[in-house]
Amino acid sequence: MQEFNYHRPITITELKECLSIPGARILAGGTDIVPRMRQGKFSVPALVDTSGVKAMRFIEDQGSEIVLGALTTHQEAADSPLLQNINPALVTAAESIGCQQTRCRGTLGGNIANASPAADTLPALLIFDATLLLQSLEGERRIPLEEFLLGPGQTDLLEGEFIHSISFKPMIGSWGAAFIKIGKRSGMAISVANTAVAVELNDKGKISDIRIALGSVAPTVIRCRKIEQALLGKEPEPALMKEIHKACQEEISPITDIRSSAEYRNHAAEVIIHRALESAVEQAKERGR
Ligand SMILES: Cc1cc2nc3c(=O)[nH]c(=O)nc-3n(C[C@H](O)[C@H](O)[C@H](O)COP(=O)(O)OP(=O)(O)OC[C@H]3O[C@@H](n4cnc5c(N)ncnc54)[C@H](O)[C@@H]3O)c2cc1C
Structure with a gap:
């Protein structure tokens, strides 16, 4: 060293x-x-x-927005009743990270700044259109998380800047959100593919809002707008798997690396999107009752 x-x-x-x-x-x-x-x-x-900077370690409901200090640990996110209620996908993602020691030390801000394409909390933040508050001696600025991620390990963070906090708006109505990860083993595994899906159903039971993010299938974690578009307005039924398959082929081009082949990632992405959608739809129906 x-x-x-x-x-x-x-x-x-x-x-x-x-x-x-x-x-x-x-x-x-x-x-x-x-x-x-x-x-x-x-x-x-x-x-x-930054271990002494307590003012950046919080999870707060600020009315129209949920705000998370960048030094919030994965364990704190996993244990938060507020997040369980507002963004259950983020809670599942945080629970899936490494082991308890890693979760108790690793932070949301570190996961974001590290900008790994396989980072687990990022899909769950992207589906809520999360925004980052960046600060420095020069002042502060807000940037959507999606624009902040530029490539593997690359972000829009400037010299002297840091991530102060992450904010997003809660969903309302009949909605649900789920996160699913596939690794090479069930615990302590970096994602071969991961996804977060949020869905809102209208009073006819059709998909009125859908947000899908995928990790480990592109240079950054991505929002899958083509797949979202293909599913919007549809009834959530098993036949949607065909639509997901078609749209996935157009949207993603994963690579082969030490953890998986591109072919497996393609297939895995379709399957986990479908499963996360099923889980999110179930929650949405429950909320609508
Ligand atoms: C055993 C093990 C298992 C793991 N498993 C997973 C896993 O399953 N899923 C997963 O996604 N990750 C996993 N990781 C990776 C890691 O735990 C996470 O990425 C974690 O969130 C990093 O946060 P940190 O606070 O430890 O970051 P640090 O290591 O302290 O920092 C990482 C980078 O971010 C920068 N940084 C940190 N905070 C800020 C900030 N507020 N503003 C600007 N820059 C900042 C640092 O300068 C550095 O460049 C694992 C790591 C280990 C060691």
Whole structure:
């Protein structure tokens, strides 16, 4: 591991000052950054440990929006009754991450900034059109998560900026949301493919709103607008699998890597979308009763 300067701010103002040091990077839970530093794949002149910045660790209902501090851990998201009610897909995604030690250290902000195409919380945030609040000494800006993700490990984060919080609007009416992940084993596995699906049914039982996100099938986690379009207005029935198959072929072009073949990913994506849709529809019907 290369030498680096270590900073531990307590307030957000101190965090902004620390991150204005050229090349400084955040050390949040360290579950991505520390293994990479140990392998010699990552070196920086200064690491800014955010474990003391309590003001960025919260899950809040702010009326029209749910706001999550970027330092919220996966375990805190998994244990949140508010999120269970407002975004059950995010709760399932957070529960699926690594082991308990990883979930207790790893943060939502770290999962986002790391920008892995296989990151598990990202599909569940994308289906709620999540927006990020980025801050720095220069000021602040908001950016949709979808625009923030530029490629594997690449984001729109500028030098000196950090993710302060993530916000999204709750769904209303008869809606449901589910997350499903396929890994090489049932626990402690990076996703071979993952999906989050949110659906809203109208009073005739037809799909009036649908949002689908997929991970591990493209350079970033993606919203699948062609598949959404193909399903909008339809009745949720088993025959929709055909529509999903057709639209999936047009929408995704996964690669073969050490975890899976492209062919398997294609098939897996269709199956998990269908299963997540079934689960989301069930919840929507339950809410509509
Ligand atoms: C054993 C193990 C199992 C894992 N399993 C999974 C899994 O199943 N699914 C999954 O998705 N991931 C998994 N991961 C990856 C990792 O746990 C997650 O990506 C986690 O959310 C990273 O968060 P962190 O706080 O540990 O990030 P860190 O390692 O502290 O940081 C990661 C990157 O994000 C930057 N960063 C962190 N916070 C901010 C912020 N607020 N603003 C700007 N930049 C920031 C850092 O500078 C760094 O570049 C696993 C990791 C391990 C070690």
